[in-house]
Amino acid sequence: MKADKRPILLVFGTSADPIHAGHISLVVGAVRALQTRGEQVAEVMLMPVFRHHNLQDTVKRSLPLTFAHRFDLSQLAAEEIKRNLEQPELNVSVSRLEEKLAQKSNRPNFTSETLTSLRQQTDPGQKIAFLIGVDSFSGDEPNFGQWFEWDRLLETTMLVISPRQGFEPNFGYLQFLEDQGADLVYLDELSIPEISSREIRARLETGETPEALAAEDLISPESAAYIRAHDLIQVWNTLDSQQPQSVVIEETMQTDDLETRIGKLLFQKKLTLSLAESCTGGLIGHRLTNVPGSSEYFMGGIVSYAYSAKVNLLGVSWDTLKQHGAVSAEVVREMALGARRAFNTDIGLAVSCIAGPGGATPSKPVGTSWCGISFGELDRQYHFLLEGNRLQVKEQLAQKALETLLNLLEEIA
Secondary structure (H helix, E strand, O other): OOOOOOOEEEEEEEOOOOOOHHHHHHHHHHHHHHHHOOOOEEEEEEEEOOOOOOOOOHHHHHOOOOHHHHHHHHHHHHHHHHHHHOOOOOEEEEOOHHHHHHHHHOOOOOHHHHHHHHHHHOOOOOEEEEEEEHHHHEOOOOHHHHOOOHHHHHHHOEEEEEOEOOEOEOHHHHHHHHHOOOOEEEOOOOOOOOOOHHHHHHHHHOOOOHHHHHHOOOOOHHHHHHHHHOOHHHHHHHHHOOOOHHHHHHHHOOOOOHHHHHHHHHHHHOOOEEEEEOOOOOHHHHHHOOOOOHHHOEEEEEEOOOHHHHHHHHOOOHHHHHHHOOOOHHHHHHHHHHHHHHHOOOEEEEEEEOOOOOOOOOOOOOOEEEEEEEEOOEEEEEEEEOOOOHHHHHHHHHHHHHHHHHHHHHHOO
């Protein structure tokens, strides 16, 4: 850990759907562990999310409780955290920042954007620390590396990493982050009860009372009373009656067509996909969304036909376009990366081609096509020379791109 001894503002992001005893124990334990390590924790801030980017989880996608309910539950949790800490001088607050940012941008917020905005509003004499689970730093390819502008987040925020049952940190990756200048600490001494918000909702939906869960110390009596008073069980029941999309996907993915095989692999591997299409004009996205349940893994696509769209929507460099042209390995590489950033997905796939009849040059005849795939540290481009009229070239490129994606997914099995 860096020798930065500024007072800490500890931020805990939560769906608050609902907040439970595990969350309370985590925050209280993290504060005490930091203090034991010599850190001065000046404030704890609960940050209920406004809308989720993690669209793989149907519950998180929908967030049936209004932000007002989740904010109120967070306030009850803040009061309980303050009581448990028994440190009157330590402020425990709940922030509406996610709500304000999302209403301004009309889309979910990325963590780096939220914390950058918080940094701008916070006394520079105070250090912002973000409490995050070790599951984001486990495995051979930790998913923290897929976060939008993760490197920007490290510039403004200390990472306070908490243990989680079933997950071990990738210490090599943590060392890599520290080598990049990250200020981080792994609180391996914490012992947090394994309690799931989803499990709490399920038990309430099957007839158990909020008071019974409070008696088991899963939620606080105050939260139980709030759930009862506002009939939140009925809200959760309504959502979960619409839930079994995962089952539908498994049942519908029985045929051997290309799009279905891709969808099944993405679903099984819990990967998400986004597209950046140029000459195909949305054809690849059209084919992928012909599979029922594809919203579980296909987040969306951008049709960036003009140079300006590639630059403004995908972040492709003007210099790259001028030097190499739109139909090039270099441009599809930046398009694929741009799609991943735009949709916060695991995989970005991009295509560009000269469909004809115009636009060809001696070095790039009609049918010249490129496909780019970005996945983790993997960065590949594929060249095809296709034949036929304009429509045939577009259809062939869509087919080639999907075949290439399928081969890659099978390769990483």
